Amino acid sequence: MSPSLLLGVAAATPRFRTPHIDYLSILPILIMMGGAVAIVVVSSLVRRQLRTGVGTLLAIVTSLAALGASLTQWADVADHGAKVTIAGAVAYDGFSVFIQVTVSIAMLLTVLVGDGYLRREDVGGPELYVLALLSASGAMVMGSANDLIVIFLGLEIMSIALYVLAAFNHRRTESGEAALKYFILGSFSSAIFVYGIALVYGATGSTNLPEIADYLSKNVVASNGVLLAGLALLLVGFGFKIAAVPFHMWSPDVYQGAPSPVTGFMAAVAKAGAFAALLRVFVSSFGAERADWQPIVWALAILSLVVGAVLALSQRDVKRMLAYSSINQAGFILLGVQAADGRGVAASLYYVFVYTFMIIGTFAVVTVLARTGDRGHDLSEYRGLAKRQPLLAGALAILLLAQAGVPFTTGFLAKFQVVAAAVDAHSYALAAVAMASGAIAAFFYLRVAIAMYSPAGASGDDASHEPAGAAGAGVGGEAGSAGSGSPAGSGMADPVGAAGGRGGAVGVAAPGVAMLSLQVLTDEAPSPEVAGRTVPVPALAATALGLAVAFTVVFGIVPAPIVDFAHRATLLFL
Amino acid sequence: MTIAGGWYLGLAAVLFAIGALGLLVRRNILVMFMCVELMLNAANLTFVTFARMLSDIGGQVLVFFVLVVAAAEVVVGLGIVVAIFRRRNSAVADDLHLMKG
Numbered sequence: 001m002s003p004s005l006l007l008g009v010a011a012a013t014p015r016f017r018t019p020h021i022d023y024l025s026i027l028p029i030l031i032m033m034g035g036a037v038a039i040v041v042v043s044s045l046v047r048r049q050l051r052t053g054v055g056t057l058l059a060i061v062t063s064l065a066a067l068g069a070s071l072t073q074w075a076d077v078a079d080h081g082a083k084v085t086i087a088g089a090v091a092y093d094g095f096s097v098f099i100q101v102t103v104s105i106a107m108l109l110t111v112l113v114g115d116g117y118l119r120r121e122d123v124g125g126p127e128l129y130v131l132a133l134l135s136a137s138g139a140m141v142m143g144s145a146n147d148l149i150v151i152f153l154g155l156e157i158m159s160i161a162l163y164v165l166a167a168f169n170h171r172r173t174e175s176g177e178a179a180l181k182y183f184i185l186g187s188f189s190s191a192i193f194v195y196g197i198a199l200v201y202g203a204t205g206s207t208n209l210p211e212i213a214d215y216l217s218k219n220v221v222a223s224n225g226v227l228l229a230g231l232a233l234l235l236v237g238f239g240f241k242i243a244a245v246p247f248h249m250w251s252p253d254v255y256q257g258a259p260s261p262v263t264g265f266m267a268a269v270a271k272a273g274a275f276a277a278l279l280r281v282f283v284s285s286f287g288a289e290r291a292d293w294q295p296i297v298w299a300l301a302i303l304s305l306v307v308g309a310v311l312a313l314s315q316r317d318v319k320r321m322l323a324y325s326s327i328n329q330a331g332f333i334l335l336g337v338q339a340a341d342g343r344g345v346a347a348s349l350y351y352v353f354v355y356t357f358m359i360i361g362t363f364a365v366v367t368v369l370a371r372t373g374d375r376g377h378d379l380s381e382y383r384g385l386a387k388r389q390p391l392l393a394g395a396l397a398i399l400l401l402a403q404a405g406v407p408f409t410t411g412f413l414a415k416f417q418v419v420a421a422a423v424d425a426h427s428y429a430l431a432a433v434a435m436a437s438g439a440i441a442a443f444f445y446l447r448v449a450i451a452m453y454s455p456a457g458a459s460g461d462d463a464s465h466e467p468a469g470a471a472g473a474g475v476g477g478e479a480g481s482a483g484s485g486s487p488a489g490s491g492m493a494d495p496v497g498a499a500g501g502r503g504g505a506v507g508v509a510a511p512g513v514a515m516l517s518l519q520v521l522t523d524e525a526p527s528p529e530v531a532g533r534t535v536p537v538p539a540l541a542a543t544a545l546g547l548a549v550a551f552t553v554v555f556g557i558v559p560a561p562i563v564d565f566a567h568r569a570t571l572l573f574l
Numbered sequence: 575m576t577i578a579g580g581w582y583l584g585l586a587a588v589l590f591a592i593g594a595l596g597l598l599v600r601r602n603i604l605v606m607f608m609c610v611e612l613m614l615n616a617a618n619l620t621f622v623t624f625a626r627m628l629s630d631i632g633g634q635v636l637v638f639f640v641l642v643v644a645a646a647e648v649v650v651g652l653g654i655v656v657a658i659f660r661r662r663n664s665a666v667a668d669d670l671h672l673m674k675g
Contacts, residue, residue: 164650173661
């Protein structure tokens, strides 16, 4: 095209109008991305490798800022109502803010867990935080996307960072293998997803979610093969990301191979982002077509519930077991999607929110117990843990029971709400299968708990325990875990310690050790005989664990605030 | 001479199917990458065809987004392959069997 022609076109066009950008609506996303860039810049400006502590501090500040921004948004949405901005590409409603709060919290907890991991494994600097922050920003984009192509962009920002995160521990062969498997199947699912978007675009003439809903409400497209094929392909793409059976094949390998803090992050954030987009696309945009997609989601939910629960039974690797458990949990969340009404959406949102705490807390313990090399994931490693480190075992037991859905935890309420939503939607068979699979699932959660509270075998006598307790000040053994657990502000940690049987000694040691263990962390390598018995618990990981346990128990007993939060997020749903 | 849009859609569908099948059948990781690219480009062709049929410029713009994402994906993917290749001197998917169950 000649320059004059180009000018002519420019002159003929009155003015190129850029869309108005409401920056508050995307503030948490900008903070996450900005924080990632800031950490990269800082680490390239300093001459030597950036100290882990500095990266951790920056990442914590970023996560807290994003959380603060999300809560500001919440107040703003509650006052001024929901709207769409940036030329209709971004929705700014209670739903999007809810997901941003969830992702910010998940990011914060992951940073707390990741700090100890980075120090222990010595695998490079703050890149873990940079990638996790970018991935979290992608999940936030998915939560607030109001256009199929924006969902795709969010999905890819989230996933591409996760592929690298899975490969992060270059010392472990499994890490690279997990990354490659995740990458191949992830990009396969992305390609299917894009093709689905293309078909939906062809059938409805738009990728904008409200415009699609508008078109579908005005036109009868019951026998539109292109639209139905597009819907099915979108569902396959989402199915891969939430790891619903039969699109779950990647998840056990990836969960097992990825570095433990990354696995927790993946389980929480990827699920939050993918379910957010799934709910928005199917319940809100394709609500008119629900007769077509509800049976498919029904089948996905049943398969995930049954296969996840049954296959988890036979696992000896705890991370692998948690992968199947997370498939089972995805089945439960799909119950709320299948209900496809306000109650179902609120139940799903609540589930995603409380699951974030449970799963990251669980993986905090898994990370700590794996020891240097991130290898100790066999169930036998958990045997007798209650005797060695009662606080750690108690916390893990609470989180596992919560995932099993025991009353007085948030997990019970989450399961109750999705099942109630399914019953309301007259999906009685689905509700029955869900409850049955919940009973099966309780078995493998209890298996870990029983292993922890059973004697450790020949090496389980108490006499050689004293050196561990004495060395606790330095290496943070049993006393260290108690000391660092207390400043976490977890009201539940202390009763657990008392119930652990050694409450007296722990309680006396705790105040003095608290300061020490905060400073010393895990810098000193434990001597071999101590390493064989207790694992050091870094203060930050203990903080994350304390927060997770406290949240799970406190809001399990006083459920109203979080239930109300999820419910109001649904009311402000565009 | 104009060709009806349906032919382009059919071609895109065939390309997509070839890509999906290739990804499932082939064992070399680099060939699997190419298959993913084929699938993404089939989606691009579908976008452009529909944009033409609907006289809507939006669909053509979407192609740019997909292209950028595809490029970013390949960069990361090749990085992972190189990391694995340095460790085990092979780029065959069947060699990845550390984890099972």
